[in-house]
Amino acid sequence: MSDLQIGGLGLVILIMLLLARVPVGIALGGVSLVGIYTLLGLKPTLGIVTAVPYELVAHWTLSSVPMFLLMGYVCYHANLTESLFRLARYWLSALPGGLAIASVGGAAGFSAVTGSSVACAAAMGRIAVPEMLKARYDKGLAAGSVAAAGTIGSLIPPSILLLIFGIFAEVPIGKLFVGGFLPGILTAFMFALMIYLRVKATPSLAPSVHEQISWRDRFYAFYDTWPVILLVIGVFGGLFGGVFTPTEAGAIGAALSIVIAFLKRSLNWARLRDATMEAMQSTAAIFIIAIGANLLTRFLAFAGVSDFLADVVLAEGISEIALILGISVVYLALGMFLDPLGIMLLTLPIFLPVVESLRIDLIWFGILIVKYLEIGLITPPVGLNVFVIKGIVGDAIKTEVIFKGILWFVVADLITLGLLIGFPQITLFLPELLY
Amino acid sequence: KELKASVHLPPKNNTVADGWEPFAEGVKERTDGEVTVKLFLGGSLLGPKAASEGIRDGMVDLGYVIVGYHPAEFPHTAFINDMAAIGTNALIVTAATTELILTQCEPCREEYKQRGNVYTGTYAVPPMVIMSSKMIDSPEDIKGLKIRSAGAAWDNFVKAVGATPVNVPSSEQYEAQSRGVVDASFHVAASLKTYGLWDMTKDVLLVNVGAYRAINTFAFNPDTWAGLTDEQRRIMLEEASDANFGIAAGYMATDREALEESKAKGIRVQEISDEFKAIRDEYVAAEKAGLVEKGKGTRGIENPEPLIEKMSALVDKWTQIYEEVDGDVDALRERFKTDVISKVDVSTYGM
Amino acid sequence: MIERTLRILARVFGWIGMLGMFAMLLHVSIDVAGKWLFGLPLPVTIEMTSHYYMVAVVFFPLAAVEFRNGHITVEIVSQYLAPRIRRTLIGLVSLLGVVYFSILTARTWHDAVNKYEIGEYLYGTVPLEIWQTRFFVPLGCGLLTLVLLWKAIMMFRGEERLIQEGNESVELDEA
Numbered sequence: 001m002s003d004l005q006i007g008g009l010g011l012v013i014l015i016m017l018l019l020a021r022v023p024v025g026i027a028l029g030g031v032s033l034v035g036i037y038t039l040l041g042l043k044p045t046l047g048i049v050t051a052v053p054y055e056l057v058a059h060w061t062l063s064s065v066p067m068f069l070l071m072g073y074v075c076y077h078a079n080l081t082e083s084l085f086r087l088a089r090y091w092l093s094a095l096p097g098g099l100a101i102a103s104v105g106g107a108a109g110f111s112a113v114t115g116s117s118v119a120c121a122a123a124m125g126r127i128a129v130p131e132m133l134k135a136r137y138d139k140g141l142a143a144g145s146v147a148a149a150g151t152i153g154s155l156i157p158p159s160i161l162l163l164i165f166g167i168f169a170e171v172p173i174g175k176l177f178v179g180g181f182l183p184g185i186l187t188a189f190m191f192a193l194m195i196y197l198r199v200k201a202t203p204s205l206a207p208s209v210h211e212q213i214s215w216r217d218r219f220y221a222f223y224d225t226w227p228v229i230l231l232v233i234g235v236f237g238g239l240f241g242g243v244f245t246p247t248e249a250g251a252i253g254a255a256l257s258i259v260i261a262f263l264k265r266s267l268n269w270a271r272l273r274d275a276t277m278e279a280m281q282s283t284a285a286i287f288i289i290a291i292g293a294n295l296l297t298r299f300l301a302f303a304g305v306s307d308f309l310a311d312v313v314l315a316e317g318i319s320e321i322a323l324i325l326g327i328s329v330v331y332l333a334l335g336m337f338l339d340p341l342g343i344m345l346l347t348l349p350i351f352l353p354v355v356e357s358l359r360i361d362l363i364w365f366g367i368l369i370v371k372y373l374e375i376g377l378i379t380p381p382v383g384l385n386v387f388v389i390k391g392i393v394g395d396a397i398k399t400e401v402i403f404k405g406i407l408w409f410v411v412a413d414l415i416t417l418g419l420l421i422g423f424p425q426i427t428l429f430l431p432e433l434l435y
Numbered sequence: 436k437e438l439k440a441s442v443h444l445p446p447k448n449n450t451v452a453d454g455w456e457p458f459a460e461g462v463k464e465r466t467d468g469e470v471t472v473k474l475f476l477g478g479s480l481l482g483p484k485a486a487s488e489g490i491r492d493g494m495v496d497l498g499y500v501i502v503g504y505h506p507a508e509f510p511h512t513a514f515i516n517d518m519a520a521i522g523t524n525a526l527i528v529t530a531a532t533t534e535l536i537l538t539q540c541e542p543c544r545e546e547y548k549q550r551g552n553v554y555t556g557t558y559a560v561p562p563m564v565i566m567s568s569k570m571i572d573s574p575e576d577i578k579g580l581k582i583r584s585a586g587a588a589w590d591n592f593v594k595a596v597g598a599t600p601v602n603v604p605s606s607e608q609y610e611a612q613s614r615g616v617v618d619a620s621f622h623v624a625a626s627l628k629t630y631g632l633w634d635m636t637k638d639v640l641l642v643n644v645g646a647y648r649a650i651n652t653f654a655f656n657p658d659t660w661a662g663l664t665d666e667q668r669r670i671m672l673e674e675a676s677d678a679n680f681g682i683a684a685g686y687m688a689t690d691r692e693a694l695e696e697s698k699a700k701g702i703r704v705q706e707i708s709d710e711f712k713a714i715r716d717e718y719v720a721a722e723k724a725g726l727v728e729k730g731k732g733t734r735g736i737e738n739p740e741p742l743i744e745k746m747s748a749l750v751d752k753w754t755q756i757y758e759e760v761d762g763d764v765d766a767l768r769e770r771f772k773t774d775v776i777s778k779v780d781v782s783t784y785g786m
Numbered sequence: 787m788i789e790r791t792l793r794i795l796a797r798v799f800g801w802i803g804m805l806g807m808f809a810m811l812l813h814v815s816i817d818v819a820g821k822w823l824f825g826l827p828l829p830v831t832i833e834m835t836s837h838y839y840m841v842a843v844v845f846f847p848l849a850a851v852e853f854r855n856g857h858i859t860v861e862i863v864s865q866y867l868a869p870r871i872r873r874t875l876i877g878l879v880s881l882l883g884v885v886y887f888s889i890l891t892a893r894t895w896h897d898a899v900n901k902y903e904i905g906e907y908l909y910g911t912v913p914l915e916i917w918q919t920r921f922f923v924p925l926g927c928g929l930l931t932l933v934l935l936w937k938a939i940m941m942f943r944g945e946e947r948l949i950q951e952g953n954e955s956v957e958l959d960e961a
């Protein structure tokens with residue numbers, strides 16, 4: 001059996017293990033270790049087990065994940081978020097799927113603060129999903145809309161993925177960031193439109209709130225939201241005012257939410273303890289998967305997936321559009337299994353030179369890549385954003401229900417992707433305007 | 436025989452474009468295709484901190500190791516890096532460091548042997564400059580600025596100029612400086628271009644401090660190394676040395692280009708004033724004075740003085756040669772092969 | 787008795803993890819405040835956060851997460867299985883977890899001892915020892931291995947209790 005066949009077999013076994021209810025992290029890690037053992041033997045396998053868990057976790061920029069989770073859990077346990085969704089309900093209740101649309105809007109706003117999709121999904125998930133479930137929204141729609149909306153986090157700047165792409169491809173980071181802005185807004189708009197149309201067609205997905213709300217109540221609802229508004233101003237203001245970096249924003253956001261909740265007298269020690277415990281356990285559950293996903297990247301690298309991709313996509317004299325479509329297929333396929341960083345590590349060294357030789361605009365290409373990677377975060381069988389939401393909602397919603405609920409968002413994303421490929425101006429308009 | 440090589444850097448990095456790629460081509464050509472090197476770039480096989488042990492365990496045959504990540508495992512190399520105040524020209528430091536470890540520092544080679552990494556040579560990075568979002572007309576202007584230093588090892592210089600060192604990872608450097616979390620970055624001039632710092636930099640101050648040198652560019656697995664013929668091992672050493680000079684020259688060229696392009700963008704690039712020179716010289720003197728203590732203390736080296744002397748002597752020697760050949764890279768390469776590599780006994784080295 | 791011990795240990799480890807959470811929160815916040823207000827950063831913030839707090843936050847709670855069935859799975863097939871078959875499946879799956887995490891535990895323990903012997907530290911103006919944090923990984927993974935082993939035994943004995951404990955779910959009460 002060739003190395004590549006071992007890689008393919010590994011992926012098949014991975015899917016079977018996942019269906020057999022093997023925890024995702026163990027399935028990913030286990031398959032990878034056996035795979036690497038088959039390819040390289042015992043000593044290298046043991047070496048890789050030793051190195052990966054610690055090196056992956058001991059990482060500064062990832063520390064915003066537990067901190068943003070803590071912020072979300074504190075907001076939830078201290079009932080800070082209720083008011084926000086009451087506001088959304090008062091104003092959007094006439095709109096089909098109003099709360100889900102409000103979550104997408106919230107995620108888009110939060111994207112301007114965080115550089116990571118996972119952190120974005122984590123923060124919004126704890127805030128929005130419980131409120132939607134209370135309003136008797138369809139579970140798949142409730143969880144799916146937040147998991148998908150989280151992916152906006154890597155398009156609207158700041159964005160860790162765009163940054164890494166920029167360093168890889170030596171493209172100006174500032175230009176990339178500006179380029180991600182409109183595609184991010186477009187993504188949010190498509191999600192909102194999709195929610196609206198779906199709920200319009202099947203109203204039972206999101207029961208509308210039949211209440212007569214006076215304009216006085218609607219405006220009064222703003223008043224109740226001061227804790228959240230204060231929190232948002234604190235985090236946004238600090239970031240744009242240059243007080244702290246995106247990673248530091250996690251800890252500041254968490255600290256601020258605790259202070260505000262104590263001031264509002266809606267937090268006590270027991271609730272803070274619960275919030276911290278839950279944030280920490282979600283973090284642990286997510287990182288065990290991340291470790292497995294990292295091992296899978298190494299396994300596929302050893303199996304020679306990169307060469308395979310080069311053979312498949314990079315035929316001699318390939319046209320620009322055929323190349324872009326071929327690359328799309330490759331990224332969507334890899335996105336099913338791997339995390340964004342892993343995919344970039346495997347593919348960029350192969351694709352970048354070709355893309356450059358065809359004189360394809362690297363800003364546009366970078367945004368497309370990040371869009372592909374974001375779609376990978378929500379496609380089965382391995383979708384990190386879905387697992388983040390699952391880690392937050394616990395037993396209330398099953399993993400596969402979230403995946404099912406997200407299918408529509410993937411469709412919306414594919415349309416967005418089509419628009420981005422068909423109309424490069426969407427991406428390039430702002431960078432050309434500003435630079 | 437195909438050797439698997441892991442490099443965590445992206446394809447356009449100087450280390451890859453001017454080092455690993457020519458190395459791979461050179462090896463293939465000179466062994467008539469008997470040995471080829473297959474590059475895995477971007478860290479798909481091994482991350483930067485896992486490289487040393489991954490090579491030892493045979494996950495790959497060779498790879499790029501930043502030895503500075505492992506000061507406890509490689510105390511002598513860490514100590515050589517502590518000598519950053521000795522020598523600033525990347526080509527000269529490349530030659531001096533490599534000669535020191537290859538031929539004059541038995542305990543250095545011993546530590547590589549113990550850690551299962553065969554040492555084949557180092558390249559040095561050009562000295563660092565201050566890229567500031569605010570104009571710096573006098574040493575007064577820099578006092579109290581928050582400066583992102585290239586790592587905790589450089590904090591002392593930032594403090595010496597009266598600024599506050601702020602630790603920001605490279606992935607957040609752009610964000611941090613564009614939003615004003617830091618006022619300036621203390622790093623190689625190339626990062627104006629590679630990290631896009633020229634978007635917000637207004638003033639570049641050529642303080643030229645330090646030259647990072649804790650690198651084993653082409654670290655071999657000992658079994659892979661032993662499996663080569665004597666002739667092939669010599670080829671590896673020679674190609675590695677050629678490549679290291681290439682990388683150092685490449686970095687210097689990138690720095691120059693970044694500075695030229697910055698000037699074209701209207702950024703001020705200035706040589707430092709005498710006042711700044713005085714501050715820098717004081718810093719360098721203090722660093723040198725603290726070396727012996729640091730070697731004995733933190734690094735746990737019994738007898739650090741001879742190492743410092745050898746390093747200084749070698750920097751002097753290669754400065755002279757550098758001037759003789761008028762900075763010509765190919766001439767330096769040839770001199771290094773005849774002067775140093777020819778004296779390495781390839782039938783025993785690294786085994 | 788065995789289970790009680792495991793639960794107590796899991797809880798203690800959970801507290802250590804929580805300590806990591808709070809330390810991270812405080813260290814980073816104070817560092818930001820210090821830099822912004824006084825131009826005085828707290829030393830080794832990034833280093834402590836990455837090597838001490840992060841590693842503690844991720845690895846110490848692993849066993850507690852398992853007790854709450856918080857490790858993420860896909861239930862797509864198993865939910866339709868008869869209880870007895872489902873128990874056997876979960877037992878087997880837990881054994882698989884035992885194998886995976888005992889390899890992780892053994893190897894990272896070996897590594898931690900190694901790093902202890904050489905006294906691993908970070909290069910910098912002030913050297914920061916980090917070998918201690920290497921032990922967090924095998925400790926967390928080790929306890930998780932024991933919990934998984936216990937879970938497998940319970941499944942084969944036919945006791946449902948351990949898989950019925952939910953992770954605190956989102957409340958579904960009336961709005």
Ligand code: NA
Pocket residue numbers: 110111112113114115116152153154155156157158159
């Ligand atoms: Na963002």
Ligand code: NA
Pocket residue numbers: 335336337338375376377378379380381382383384
């Ligand atoms: Na996926």
